[in-house]
Structures are given as C-alpha cells and as structure tokens.
Amino acid sequence: MLHSVAVPLIDDFAMFEFGVVCEVFGLDRSYANLPPFDFRVCGIEPGVPLANPTGASIIPPFSLEAMEDADLIAVPAARIRDDYPEELLDALRRADARGAILLSVCSGAFLLGAAGLLDGRPCTTHWRYTDALARRFPEARVNPDVLFVDDGNLITSAGTAAGVDASLHLVRRELGSAFANTIARNMVVPPQRDGGQRQYIERPVSDCTDDTFSELIDDLGSRLDENHTVTAMAARVHMSTRSFSRRFVAETGASPMQWLTRQRILHARLLLETTELPIDEVARQCGFGSATLFRHHFDQEVGVAPTSYRRSFSRSSEFA
Structure with missing residues (x-):
C-alpha cells in the first residue's frame, strides 16, 4: 500500500x-x-x-x-x-x-x-x-x-x-x-493516458483537440455499452475509414478500437471497485460481447483477472 x-x-x-x-x-x-x-x-x-x-x-x-x-x-x-x-x-x-x-x-x-x-x-x-x-x-x-x-x-x-x-x-x-x-x-486533467501511447504525435498533450473528434469521443465515452465499429465512427464524421483511422491516431495516439477498449477497461475498473455488479453485468455495461471476452481484455490490459482486481480494490470485501 x-x-x-x-x-x-x-x-x-x-x-x-x-x-x-x-x-x-x-x-x-x-x-x-x-x-x-x-x-x-x-x-x-x-x-x-x-x-x-x-x-x-x-x-x-x-x-x-x-x-x-x-x-x-x-x-x-x-x-x-x-x-x-x-x-x-x-x-x-x-x-x-x-x-x-x-x-x-x-x-x-x-x-x-x-x-x-x-x-x-x-x-x-x-x-x-x-x-x-x-x-x-x-x-x-x-x-x-x-x-x-x-x-x-x-x-x-x-x-x-x-x-x-x-x-x-x-x-x-x-x-x-x-x-x-x-x-x-x-x-482538471484526463484520468488516464496509457503508457504505451507515443510521446511524439501530432497533438501529444491532450486526448483530442479537433472539435469534430472531441464530440465523437465524448459521445462514445457516454455509450460504451453499445457496439461501435470503425466504419460507423468514420461515417459520423463524414470521412473514409482509412482517413478516419489515420486522423484518430494523430489526435489520440491510439487506434479507434484501442482507444475504445481502454475506455471500456477504465470504466470496468471503476465498476469493479464501487459496485457489486456481477462480472457478466460489468461486461455488458462496458460494451464487451461476453464475460469471456471481457476477462481476456481486462487481463491483457490490467494484468490480473477482474475478480482478483475486485478483491484488491473493492471498497467492500463483501463481494470478493
């Protein structure tokens, strides 16, 4: 500690x-x-x-x-x-x-x-x-x-x-x-920028400075439980998939799906710490198609299983 x-x-x-x-x-x-x-x-x-x-x-x-x-x-x-x-x-x-x-x-x-x-x-x-x-x-x-x-x-x-x-x-x-x-x-800073993000990108300080992308990112962050594809994201900002992906990396330092997965994991960590929701429900609210897929991404990103993380960081030990 x-x-x-x-x-x-x-x-x-x-x-x-x-x-x-x-x-x-x-x-x-x-x-x-x-x-x-x-x-x-x-x-x-x-x-x-x-x-x-x-x-x-x-x-x-x-x-x-x-x-x-x-x-x-x-x-x-x-x-x-x-x-x-x-x-x-x-x-x-x-x-x-x-x-x-x-x-x-x-x-x-x-x-x-x-x-x-x-x-x-x-x-x-x-x-x-x-x-x-x-x-x-x-x-x-x-x-x-x-x-x-x-x-x-x-x-x-x-x-x-x-x-x-x-x-x-x-x-x-x-x-x-x-x-x-x-x-x-x-x-008054972003809660998390991943360590693997590149130091020197076109806009390395903030998560996003382009107004069009900022609006998209804010909306994605409020609807993490829904299915989002790169094609659908690109269509919302009236860009080709290839141009959108390139611009997204330039703005955030991560690909669209990498960014989305990291935001989902960040939200999952908070739910595991502060709620008693079952793992299946945490997975659903964070936009993972199944608990198995959630466990895979969580372990890959955080380094431990969701249940182990909850035991370590939950505000209550009742639901370890």
Missing part, C-alpha cells in the same frame, strides 16, 4: 516536474475524502536552499534519512550532469534493495541510471534525452516512444505532462481507479 512519499532534490532541479509530484502526492485532499500521503521533500543538507533554473529556490525540510522507510521515492527532473551526489545514489540503491517504488520524471531517469538501477530494465525519459540515456547506460533498455514504462517497482516517465500520467497510473495501480480519478478530477 502506498502511504509515504519521499522526493529527493538536488541543485538545478526542474520546478515543473517537482510540482507534478507535489500536486499528485503532496496536497491534502481530505475535502475529497482522500487520506493524505506522508509527503517528504528531502535534500542532502536539510534547511539549505536548492536553486533551479527559474531563479526560485526550495528549502527541503528533510534529510535523505527520510527516504529510508518511504514507500515511494519520486525523483523529479534535474540538470543532467556527469556526477551525482554519491550519498543520494546510495540512498536510492538502498530504497531499491528493500523494494520501495522508484518513480522518475523526465531526466530524473539519469539519476536512477547513475545509481545502477536501470541496468537490464525497460525505461524511458524525454524524447530529447533518450539517445543520451542509452549511450550513458548501455545496459538499460530505453524505449524512446512511450509516455512512461511500468516495470514493477521502477516507473520511468517522459517529460512534463507524462509525469502526471505516470503518477496517476501509479496511484491507480496501488490504490485503485476511484482514488486516481478523484485526484485527476481535482487537477
């Missing part, structure tokens, strides 16, 4: 990426009935200001010792350098050895690499730095095309907004969709 979060900072840290982890993990959202995280901003020397390129500074109140029992170590971006503080690298190694979750945003992956924690593991960073990451850490399996990579206790993300996606994904994975959706709603 995810209770405590430590954020180690060094000089020339990136303010936005630091703000991302503060926004997701550091705010008190008791007004939304969410328990707060035990949030700790750490520095090598507590109480000493750390500068960043904006000219502002942050004074970390905790030393690196606060990392020693944290459930999550969130590493924001910082200026890429040849050498990183050895005491911080050692603290990261100890965190990994005891099974803590490690999350990096943008160039924070270089710090994890310097600690030797990327060797043999899939990872990513901002597309501008992926070649440099691969050269510096040749044992790392760098994927330049994705928003984030979840490799168990290691989650690495691309730049800026991808850090939001990775953080919300982690909250969803550890605490459930309802928890993550509440945070996303209060941040």
